[in-house]
Amino acid sequence: MLDPQSSLVMYDEEYQRILVLLEKLLRESNTKVIFLVDKNGQLIAATGETANLDTTSLASLTAGNIAATGGLAKLIGEKEFSILFHEGEKDNIHISIIGGRVILVVIFDQRSSLGLVRLRVKKATNDLAVVFEEMARKTAEETASAGSATSPFAEITDDDIDNLFN
Amino acid sequence: MSFINYASREINCKIVYYGPGLCGKTTNLQFIYTKTANEAKGKMISLATETERTLFFDFLPLALGEIRGFKTRFHLYTVPGQVFYDASRKLILKGVDGVVFVADSQEERFDANIESLENLKDNLEEQGFDIEKIPFVIQYNKRDLPNCSSVEELSDLLNPRRVPELEACATTGEGIFETLKAIAKLVLTDLNKGA
Numbered sequence A: 001m002l003d004p005q006s007s008l009v010m011y012d013e014e015y016q017r018i019l020v021l022l023e024k025l026l027r028e029s030n031t032k033v034i035f036l037v038d039k040n041g042q043l044i045a046a047t048g049e050t051a052n053l054d055t056t057s058l059a060s061l062t063a064g065n066i067a068a069t070g071g072l073a074k075l076i077g078e079k080e081f082s083i084l085f086h087e088g089e090k091d092n093i094h095i096s097i098i099g100g101r102v103i104l105v106v107i108f109d110q111r112s113s114l115g116l117v118r119l120r121v122k123k124a125t126n127d128l129a130v131v132f133e134e135m136a137r138k139t140a141e142e143t144a145s146a147g148s149a150t151s152p153f154a155e156i157t158d159d160d161i162d163n164l165f166n
Numbered sequence B: 001m002s003f004i005n006y007a008s009r010e011i012n013c014k015i016v017y018y019g020p021g022l023c024g025k026t027t028n029l030q031f032i033y034t035k036t037a038n039e040a041k042g043k044m045i046s047l048a049t050e051t052e053r054t055l056f057f058d059f060l061p062l063a064l065g066e067i068r069g070f071k072t073r074f075h076l077y078t079v080p081g082q083v084f085y086d087a088s089r090k091l092i093l094k095g096v097d098g099v100v101f102v103a104d105s106q107e108e109r110f111d112a113n114i115e116s117l118e119n120l121k122d123n124l125e126e127q128g129f130d131i132e133k134i135p136f137v138i139q140y141n142k143r144d145l146p147n148c149s150s151v152e153e154l155s156d157l158l159n160p161r162r163v164p165e166l167e168a169c170a171t172t173g174e175g176i177f178e179t180l181k182a183i184a185k186l187v188l189t190d191l192n193k194g195a
């Protein structure tokens, strides 16, 4: 289980593994767009027809949506609703939770179907969960062994901050 | 919590603007939005009522410059200040890296500020955060209005921990970027302490 309180750290190796899994899912489920979002609304990876999509906004609203339905779930005594599905006239959105912390979003049209998406998502979820478990373990190990020395942000100055805003 | 992406060399942080109803949280974000270059900002999303009160949150993604070769991205959120939206406020606080408390300087909002700060403390605790430890700055907003409490008075009451405090007028933009810089610095410095 991923600790929702600790920072998420992703290295290139995991990113590439995640991308491969997302591309496979995209192909096998015949869907348009797939993306992964941290529960806090930060985009982790995206694949498919993303060119005309505002993925940053999508990520934030997806996380808000999961947070709101999670709140609803608690009110009726459920832990969370692990799958959300929104049906549109042309496009549909399938949202599911991986390992308690990461959100998988699949956008599809009539070229696919809810049944197929569900089936493929289930399989991909297990594979992705393994990668995220490893990511969490690696982060924990590095924090424990090297501590603050690994942070690229040691000794930030006022000038650094001012430069950000120029 | 922050997300450090070594693959794209990016760091993402979440900053939440908190405070009583109508204190000017949304106006803070609107000012930042209008004064930020197009390439450094994404779309601002406001989930609001028909009377422009925040219903769930405002969201403004900023992609600022680099620090030590890492692109820094800040995701700014506001909460709905009205008392009865407490369930939504709790949700927005999830995974927060830093909090800006926007106080309404007007004398008649004195109690509302205290109530909102108490509420923040409770809601942070519920998420496992300690208000004494989390990166935190206070903004005294609406300094342009005639019926303001003095900064000393506000500070004594709202800022016993002596975190960075700034005077502001969100409608003209005075103190708005200073506030953002203050919280950005605390958040980035806090990353050193390890996750």
Ligand SMILES: Nc1nc2c(ncn2[C@@H]2O[C@H](COP(=O)(O)OP(=O)(O)OP(=O)(O)O)[C@@H](O)[C@H]2O)c(=O)[nH]1
Pocket (backbone or CB within 6 Å): B019, B020, B021, B022, B023, B024, B025, B026, B027, B028, B052, B053, B054, B055, B078, B079, B080, B081, B082, B141, B142, B143, B144, B145, B168, B169, B170, B171, B172
């Ligand atoms: N005079 C003055 N008015 C301000 C200032 N900041 C905000 N306002 C006004 O106060 C009103 C409320 O501002 P908002 O930014 O919507 O307040 P909010 O904190 O987002 O309110 P909620 O969404 O209900 O929590 C608006 O009419 C603003 O124009 C300020 O510094 N001075």
Ligand SMILES: [Mg+2]
Pocket (backbone or CB within 6 Å): B025, B026, B027, B053, B054, B078, B079, B080, B081
């Ligand atoms: Mg608002």
